[in-house]
Amino acid sequence: MSNENKEVLLSVKNMHVVFKVGRRRVHAVNGVSFDVYKGETFGLVGESGSGKTTVIRTILGINDLTSGNIYFKDNLISGKLSRRKKRTLKKQIQMIFQDPAASLNERANIDYIVSEGLYNFKLFNTEQERREKVVKALTDVGLLEEHITRYPHEFSGGQRQRIGIARALVIEPELVLADEPISALDVSIRAQVLNLMKKLQRDRDLTYLFIAHDLSIIQYISDRVGVMHNGYLVELADANEIYANPLHPYTKSLLNAIPQPDPKTERFRVRGVYESTDIHYESGEWIEVTPGHFLLGTPEQIKEWTKK
Amino acid sequence: MSKRRELYENANINDLFVAAELRNSESEHLAVEPYSYWASVFKEFKKKPSAIVSVVLLVIIILLSIFVPMFSKYDIVEPNTLLRNIRPNFKYLFGTDRNGYDLFTVVWTGARTSLSIAFIVSIINSIIGIIMGTIWGYFKKLDLVMLEIYNFVTNIPSMLYYMILVYVLDSLEISSVLSLIIAMTLTGWIGLARLIRNQILIITNREYNVASRTLGTPPSRVIIFNLLPYILTVIITSISLTIPSVIGTEVSLAYFGLGLSMETLSLGRILRDAYNSWMADPHILIFPALVVGLITIIFYLIGLALADALDPKTHR
């Protein structure tokens, strides 16, 4: 499939985020650029501390952008925004959090938690309409009407995450940022929540920016994948392409880290240790090596990596 | 590369995860009874014998402070010298004091004054403390100014501060009860405000608050629904500890001859009067001291039990 005639929903251009911790400066995101197309799932993968959460939080305006630009539907959404514009954006971009135990207000009941966005954007005319919307949002994620009066601590982890999904989707956003939404869940219910997210995406034409530090999950859910390391985006391509034809050494090491289901291949799996000190990211350029397949590197490195 | 390609084409989601169907709604039912926060708080509170005993004692103390002074008014003008310093007996449960007054009546009359002042001061300080504390914690721009004020106020020794203030207020034409209340509420709220500010700074960056921000929830609703319920425990514990501390302050001030006027009978004044003669007649000191001690312990125990019961983690 060609990416040219697809509508770009979110565009991140040369994002830099620097945190000041005391006197130290932490360069958490370093010149990251990518587009997210309408209706797709864009997966962002990388090890812990690579800056994935910071990218998402900066898009949402929770962290300050140090330099660069962010566009949503061709409108600049970084920098100073009017109050009204911020509000509209909040309605259009929503987030699903990593830890369902921490991201729900323990002292509020499910009715209030799911209604929060409805109140904020006045998305109902009558009390009855609000309740109907809440019940619909709950049943859409497989929960029941009777749960409306319950409190978060009465639910299991998977149920709580579905409450979090209902809360984000009830206001009908277009873009959903999901920060490792299943990593805190029990292995037995991960697939259930992923399947639910996929189904909701199909039903509502949602766009996902999905974070994981595990390529196997990204492989299952994403159309395109960006690989992050130490605040840099090092490779970006279609999901199939990343798996079939990884070019960057770091991507290869991530792929090798996935345990293989087949015992024979598992035995021969190379658990390569990636030496990040070998590659100086700051001297690299962001180059499209084949259509839709981007790599960060110097021309010499790229020549070497793309050698067949 | 071909080996890997083969691998990924053969790989299947079921190899990576344990398969689980989106279960039918049957399994979503929660087995337990619907949860009500306040009912659970009550249930949890009732479980503690110390809390029950404290509440019963508190009710008795309050009833005695209301009704004893009402029904057994004693004549403050004419001391009865014949009845001085009688030991406790069935007629005079607490004995009599050096003026010949029934100590039982005297102590509960004083307790009425002291408890009333304590309740009023606690309520005023809590209201101001909660409002100032939430504003202080939520609006970062105020932080430096408020910290300066806090440091200034808390660096003055509190006894010295009360002495000066009570002295200054005494020169105004207001009752000594009112001037004591003003002295204790003028800056008395700042400790609770600081406590609430710290709590809010800790919890505003918790993920559920970030979630509210991404949903565009306005500050007023974040404060009421996200922040205050979480610091309710801190607030209630702090209130139940202020009550005995206000009584304690009044007692200390009275010891220095400050605070309430001579006509106003309070626990502080009764204790101060007793210091002179308690060696010969210990009951004059023991009974009022017991009441002060009891009030302090009761509020402390109730505060502890409430702190536990208000925490939803203890519910079931």
Ligand SMILES: Nc1ncnc2c1ncn2[C@@H]1O[C@H](COP(=O)(O)OP(=O)(O)OP(=O)(O)O)[C@@H](O)[C@H]1O
């Ligand atoms: N508010 C902050 N202040 C200072 N440093 C921060 C802040 N947030 C993140 N960082 C730093 O930025 C870097 C990237 O962190 P980030 O949370 O984005 O990584 P991540 O890829 O999401 O990791 P994980 O998989 O563990 O969630 C880390 O070194 C982190 O310590």
Ligand SMILES: [Mg+2]
């Ligand atoms: Mg993260």
